[in-house]
Amino acid sequence: MSEECTHDCSSCSANCSSRNEPQDLTEKLNQYSSVKKVIGVVSGKGGVGKSTVTSLMAVMFSRMGHHTAILDADITGPSIPKAFGIKERAMGSDKGILPITTHSGIDIMSVNLLLENETDPVIWRGPVLAGTVKQFWTDVVWQDVDYMFVDMPPGTGDVPLTIFQSIPLDGIIIVTSPQELVSMIVSKAVKMAQMMNIPILGIIENMSCYVCPDCGKKHYPFGQSSLEEVAKEYSLEILGRLPIDPACSEACDKGRAESLVVPEAQEAAEKLEKLLG
Numbered sequence: 001m002s003e004e005c006t007h008d009c010s011s012c013s014a015n016c017s018s019r020n021e022p023q024d025l026t027e028k029l030n031q032y033s034s035v036k037k038v039i040g041v042v043s044g045k046g047g048v049g050k051s052t053v054t055s056l057m058a059v060m061f062s063r064m065g066h067h068t069a070i071l072d073a074d075i076t077g078p079s080i081p082k083a084f085g086i087k088e089r090a091m092g093s094d095k096g097i098l099p100i101t102t103h104s105g106i107d108i109m110s111v112n113l114l115l116e117n118e119t120d121p122v123i124w125r126g127p128v129l130a131g132t133v134k135q136f137w138t139d140v141v142w143q144d145v146d147y148m149f150v151d152m153p154p155g156t157g158d159v160p161l162t163i164f165q166s167i168p169l170d171g172i173i174i175v176t177s178p179q180e181l182v183s184m185i186v187s188k189a190v191k192m193a194q195m196m197n198i199p200i201l202g203i204i205e206n207m208s209c210y211v212c213p214d215c216g217k218k219h220y221p222f223g224q225s226s227l228e229e230v231a232k233e234y235s236l237e238i239l240g241r242l243p244i245d246p247a248c249s250e251a252c253d254k255g256r257a258e259s260l261v262v263p264e265a266q267e268a269a270e271k272l273e274k275l276l277g
């Protein structure tokens with residue numbers, strides 16, 4: 001150890017053998033892949049509609065004429081193939097694993113495309129889960145992708161942390177429900193992204209209200225939203241608010257995500273496209 005060493009590598013200029021440089025843990029993309037922009041879709045907890053919003057954003061971006069992909073990193077709760085009605089198994093080639101392409105041209109990779117039975121549970125430990133997601137980045141052939149949406153595992157645990165470090169995200173979208181905003185779970189997700197220096201592109205409130213199909217009156221089953229306050233507190237761009245829409249859950253359950261018409265999601269996608277430049 002050098003005599004000038006202050007034991008704090010971030011501020012010390014001494015060149016000692018124990019020097020502790022910040023490590024770049026980013027994984028290399030498959031050599032046959034090309035992905036221009038990568039957007040992580042995160043939520044503080046499960047069940048708020050993260051996968052639904054991922055699907056909707058991919059569908060809207062694809063409709064805007066971009067070659068779009070979804071990397072389903074929610075390994076223990078993969079719901080993307082079902083939303084797009086994909087039944088096939090992914091195949092390999094000498095270049096790597098090939099994603100499955102949906103009717104409208106969205107490339108998808110998910111653990112469910114590799115399991116013998118899509119109903120088989122994934123009972124793996126954290127490092128294996130994170131390792132699988134890394135392989136989706138390094139071993140899958142993503143050809144000429146303009147925008148890739150990564151459906152992240154919910155929460156701020158070990159697996160999302162490793163993914164944040166290994167996949168070079170251009171930014172994240174935070175998906176929340178009105179309840180989550182109140183319970184401070186969103187604040188934790190925001191702070192995690194800030195600590196990891198990942199740009200937060202914006203926030204989408206899902207299930208923000210229910211519009212009565214008979215009288216058109218808006219109801220707030222999860223309470224009035226505090227989206228404005230939270231967005232102001234953390235300087236977040238509000239990308240949009242999506243209502244509770246039974247047609248949305250039905251389309252995703254029946255594999256028809258590509259047929260969805262959700263004007264609020266379209267507006268959010270247009271805002272996001274502008275932000276990404």
Ligand code: ADP
Binds near residue numbers: 047243248253
């Ligand atoms: P997450 O990925 O956060 O766990 P999902 O996207 O799987 O959540 O959504 C959980 C459930 O809620 C699904 O059955 C989905 O179809 C339904 N859902 C999500 N968003 C909406 C919405 N805006 N309107 C109606 N149902 C929704």
